[in-house]
Amino acid sequence: MSGAPDRPALGILAGGGRLPGQVAAAARAAGREVFLVGLEGFADPAVLAPWPHEVIRILAAGRILAALRAHGCRDLVLIGPVRRPSLLGLRPDAEGARILARIGRAAFAGDDGLLAAVVKVFAEEGFRVLGAQEILAEAVGPAGLLSRAAPDALAMADIRRSVAVLGAMGAVDVGQGCVVQQGIVLAVEAAEGTDAMLARCRALARPGPGGVLVKLVKRGQDRRTDLPTIGPGTMAAAAAAGLRGVAFEGGGTIVADRDAAIAAADAAGLFLLGLDPRALSEMGEGT
Amino acid sequence: MSGAPDRPALGILAGGGRLPGQVAAAARAAGREVFLVGLEGFADPAVLAPWPHEVIRILAAGRILAALRAHGCRDLVLIGPVRRPSLLGLRPDAEGARILARIGRAAFAGDDGLLAAVVKVFAEEGFRVLGAQEILAEAVGPAGLLSRAAPDALAMADIRRSVAVLGAMGAVDVGQGCVVQQGIVLAVEAAEGTDAMLARCRALARPGPGGVLVKLVKRGQDRRTDLPTIGPGTMAAAAAAGLRGVAFEGGGTIVADRDAAIAAADAAGLFLLGLDPRALSEMGEGT
Numbered sequence A, B: 001m002s003g004a005p006d007r008p009a010l011g012i013l014a015g016g017g018r019l020p021g022q023v024a025a026a027a028r029a030a031g032r033e034v035f036l037v038g039l040e041g042f043a044d045p046a047v048l049a050p051w052p053h054e055v056i057r058i059l060a061a062g063r064i065l066a067a068l069r070a071h072g073c074r075d076l077v078l079i080g081p082v083r084r085p086s087l088l089g090l091r092p093d094a095e096g097a098r099i100l101a102r103i104g105r106a107a108f109a110g111d112d113g114l115l116a117a118v119v120k121v122f123a124e125e126g127f128r129v130l131g132a133q134e135i136l137a138e139a140v141g142p143a144g145l146l147s148r149a150a151p152d153a154l155a156m157a158d159i160r161r162s163v164a165v166l167g168a169m170g171a172v173d174v175g176q177g178c179v180v181q182q183g184i185v186l187a188v189e190a191a192e193g194t195d196a197m198l199a200r201c202r203a204l205a206r207p208g209p210g211g212v213l214v215k216l217v218k219r220g221q222d223r224r225t226d227l228p229t230i231g232p233g234t235m236a237a238a239a240a241a242g243l244r245g246v247a248f249e250g251g252g253t254i255v256a257d258r259d260a261a262i263a264a265a266d267a268a269g270l271f272l273l274g275l276d277p278r279a280l281s282e283m284g285e286g287t
Helices: A019-029 A061-070 A094-108 A111-124 A153-170 A194-199 A232-240 A258-268 A277-283 B019-029 B061-070 B094-108 B111-124 B153-170 B194-204 B232-240 B258-268 B277-283
Strands: A009-014 A034-039 A053-056 A073-079 A128-130 A177-181 A184-188 A212-215 A245-249 A271-275 B009-014 B034-039 B053-056 B073-079 B128-130 B177-181 B184-188 B212-215 B245-249 B271-275
Touching (some): A019 A034, A034 A061, A061 A094, A094 A111, A153 A245, A153 A271, A177 A194, A232 A245, B009 B019, B019 B034, B034 B061, B061 B094, B094 B111, B153 B184, B153 B277, B177 B194, B194 B212, B232 B245, B232 B258, B271 B277
Parallel strands (some): A009 A034, A212 A245, A245 A271, B009 B034, B009 B073, B034 B053, B073 B128
Antiparallel strands (some): A177 A184, B177 B184, B177 B212
16 A cells, blocks of 8 residues: 555545445556545444545544655545534644634635635645546436436426525525425425435425425535535435435536436336536526 | 494404414404404414404415405405415315416415415405504514624624525525524525424534524515514524524514513523614625
8 A cells, every 4th residue: 555656646535425435446446546534423434444544533634634645645535425513613633723724714604615725725735636526437427317207397397496496595605405396495405414304305295296306516616525415315215205306417416326326216216317517507597 | 343344344364373363453452343264274263263253275265255355354464374285285266266377377486476476366356465564563573682692793693694595595585594503504494484494403503602593584575475473482492403592684574472582582591683674685795
């Protein structure tokens, strides 16, 4: 794992879920060494285990930077959900405190503000932050219909209304997801996450045709961090919520475990639709 | 209750809660006859009981109009929450079907679209729709601090961020409420209502100073219908969610049972702040 490889190793700053391991496997398959920094309390030890890694507290920035440098990392991928910490409950190390001071007000703005600041700090420290999709190209869902079921006219109208709502929310850096049924906005996602949002939708649903879940990249969001993510679990939760389908931004959404996600959609009779990003601004105008 | 009073009777189309009875009492105290149409499944029989009333299905529009006319109503107040029905699970009477056809697409747009269409239909049928606050002036909370506790600088920053978020959401006719803590948008209200939104906030809260609930009138909303409403129960739910206070749009929010609401805020150490509506657009710009 050590030594001086031809290409610098890929550093992976790992939050939760299985994607950090998948990115590591894709990089290794492409002949590249990897080193994972598992964020304490977020990264799954079982996901980290097969790879060279270290588990470090999220704001122990000095230790994170040192570990990445010690393992020859120059390129860096940030991947896997990290619940945003309370800024007042943190125990930064000296370097972390210095960086927090540098980030300053941005950390108190929306999520994008914080992530952009983090990316900027890594850049200033000499790292190049890549999007996970640059390593794991097939992780990103394409535009087009992936499922056997297809949205009908009512579902398409609900998708258009969702796109308008998410566009407005994204402008204030909130929310990547919402659920609309028969034109009614049942739920909008903030800090609770998509699964928790879906969990409350069954009780909110009206009789008649079920609603849709739509997930989009926030306008202006840095696509190297925190892309919307769906997977087989999302399909199951959408089915349990009585929805008829899921639409996501094609080319801008990580579809984890894609074959299983499509199989789950088909098993539940849901549609799974990648929206053409070029059509989104037009779609959002109708409502 | 019958006969030909000097002033036409006030019709009250009653949804849930105690406000319909309070509006009726205020009208009666001002020397005016009242007649309540309790919307079946929404109006509380105990609230209707003291007043001349009839309980009618929400889309039995023919019966509603006939009942209001039979009791000499010309002015009309729509008050009390009504969960928006599924348009496909309704059983309109003949007049209701005719009106639904007239409302048409508006019923599929946001809540404001539907309510505006309903107000328009009543106007076309010869009724004048009044805001509840025109009858029950003291129901509307004023701008200014009502509680003993006052928001600190962090809470004011959270209020400003909330105002920006609600402004963006209101532009797409969604949401009258949101919760922000330490700059992070914990929750945004859609169809679940304020109490349900608050119920999920405890689990989403970060350590450190608690968040704020803000409720505003949606931009462009017809103030004769569906004003944001808070009351003693809101204060209890906010306290249970770990919030530090509640801010509402002064002059545009019904504070039900105001003395009890203030007492509940004071008992829990929450602030209760009426925002000056003239300052809102300015506040929303900072973020």
